[in-house]
Amino acid sequence: MTEHRPLLEVTDLVKHYAVRGGVLRRQVGTVHAVDGVSFSLGAGETLGLVGESGCGKSTVARTVLRLVEPTSGAIKLDGEDIAPLSKTALRPYRRSMQIVFQDPFASLNPRMTAGDIVGEPLSVHGIATGAKKQERVAELFQQVGLRPDQMKNFPHQFSGGQRQRICIARALSLGPRLIVCDEPVSALDVSIQAQVINLLIDLQRKQNFSYLFIAHDLAVVAHISHRVAVMYLGRIVEIADKHELFANPRHPYTQALLASVPIADPKARRIAPLIDGDVPSPINPPPGCAFHTRCRYAMDRCKTERPALQAAGTAHQVACWLNDGTGQAASYSTFVPA
């Protein structure tokens, strides 16, 4: 995709959590939350990360920001590996990476004014104080579509959508190059969702930062992303340019996921769900391809050998043994209105 060096390059990222049990709190198992994830993200690009609960998408986001310590793997920001850095050494890098969380109610301190919340990063990093800070905060408020006179208000005086705007202003305050959005619109109503998505897109066009955008809502991800990665049980199973992924999904899981999205058209009703059963536990993920337990095309090889991501067409990678590792061509009948 990008000729020049990517802004963010993640290689073989692993995050395991120990499961302890018994009287002696011995380790009795391991949660494979993230199990060897690699991707890169260019400047000004948006990479969407989709998958169901427990697939590890949020853990990836938090590990990239080092809010969660990785078990192993490299996280290169502008060519510099930030995974082994100490907390102090990491501090200058924190300025360039920010996050917007899902719940704008829980992520704002109820006892601080909106202006103080947005201005806090400026004081923490010693960038601006006093009148200069106030001026910068007012500017940020305008950028996200809030009025500067709302700076003195407290979070409870704002609606959900406005609160998410405060979170975005806070993330923007340090002029970051990467913003991780962890389900930023899932808690909002549809009409407000559109306002926030539009704001995120506009800000990116003006300021050219990158988004790592995590959501379970495929339609939202499809709208905002340039490229999309699909995760299942701690691994990326498919990654491609957005249009390519939605037009030619090649992993059976991606196909099932797309086919499960209810289409807002009564003429395109689908009868049977494409996959049965639940996601297996990440404590003992199935050997081989983790999806083989629910996959309608599973072969013997899928049960023993884990497929690696490999090229299947332009700007398209898939981890599936079918058809010499290029996955299954989508059967169009499942997507097109009957």
Add this chain to the structure above:
Amino acid sequence: MSEAKTAETVLDVRNLQTVFFTNSGLFRAVDDVSFSVRRGETLAIVGESGCGKSVSALSIVRLVPDPPGRIVGGSVTLEGTDLLKLDDAAMRAVRGNRISMIFQEPMTSLNPVMRIGDQIVEAVRLHQKVSSKEAWKQAVDMLRLVRIPEPERRAQEYPHQLSGGMRQRAMIAMALACRPALLIADEPTTALDVTIQAQILALIVDLQQRLGTGLILITHDLGVVAQTAQRVIVMYAGKKVEEATVESLFETPLHPYTRGLMASMPAVIALGAKSDARLAEIPGMVPSLTNLPPGCAFAPRCKLAVDRCRQEYPPLDEVKPNHWAACWRAGEMAEAS
């Protein structure tokens, strides 16, 4: 209303009014709303937070917390009986028996310290004179009906041992155990992943059609509506603003709010939607119910609003056959489309 239609009608809600008394004044959560549900039919109620869709459902089963809420007018007729006139004991005999409800979060609606089977047995024995052994057998049968694998073993388990999808299946089993005439599902799949949502919706629709239950599906997701419902009500600020068959609603939405909702949804993928464009947004936000504007509540956010909209509330007119909308300009929109 024709004879045949009334005979089939399971639930008939007329001019329902539910109000809340709060410190900031009285607000009308449900304001003069009427609708009916037939046997085996799915009626979807759509709207955003605070539009009154959940309070409408709670009013039907008379579970609106009082105080601060109260049903102040209208009638709720279930199989010929006005539920609003029943005493508490009679109402208890209706809930879980003739009307059941499924809520959004299955973990909070199941008792965490009671086995799944026992919870279904409790519901069954409350309404039917059967032995506990017979009730347990019914519970296991219900779990099998909702396609829970190994129902005998699962009936012995506690809610925390089940996945989210399984818990919602167990809730459905409990809700349908007494073969209710009406099932109310309030955002039944909102907390679930999309592949599980597809399974649960397919299950609810299949069972509802097999058992002939009337279904009220409350949701904010127009995709879910299009995939499951026969008729749709759109609510805004406590009022019904549009009602139509699902085909008619998606083909020609006649209220600007419905149009706005449809346009603000990100285009559905896989059908070759290539829009990198901005989403159409509805400006502003839902007005506070304690401080509604005069005239149409949607007027401040509406691109089509004219002076009349800001002064007079539009009546709910049958703009096209079987398609009602409360908008002064619905007629123009119907002609234009």
